[in-house]
Amino acid sequence: MATYQPDLPRIFGALSDPTRLAVVERLVRGPASVSELSEPFDLARPSFLKHLRVLEEAELVTSVKSGRVRTVSLSPVALGWVESWVHTHRRALEDRFDRLATFLNQEQ
Template identity: 70%
Template structure:
């Protein structure tokens, strides 16, 4: 079973590449075939399939083959890991910035 500490680095690693991030952005609109996803990119089919494999191995996407068409969709659980991480860090930084604001206000009043 995947844990926060093991899954998140793989997800961020997969999303760090501009091509893979663009694929995820395309999939926000809904599932698409591999050929639809590959269309905007000027690269060989095998190179594009490697990008999809990285995303699938990280759990960001899932694919299903029906006949000759492979359809790809987002795997929402993977993005939930990212959401948890962002929320956790956002709360921490908001608290730190609030503390800094309080400190600066107290210094200005002195």
């Protein structure tokens, strides 16, 4: 069985845009139609759909079409990898600060 390997540069690139980040933040509350998601933005529909395509290519969201309505949902797998990456790097940084504090305390 193959394991999922995220494309972190693509994920972080997708999240770096304020519109796409706002869409992800909205989807935390639950799935929404494309119309609902695009409502707060002053963008033409094709421009907004490009943002959704970037999020889908980064595997941050999925969408399902039922009749004329496309519903978008978060993909917890990719977001789980982001959370894990941040946690790992935060722990490493905190360890460095702890070592620095120990060193500085020894110097006094």
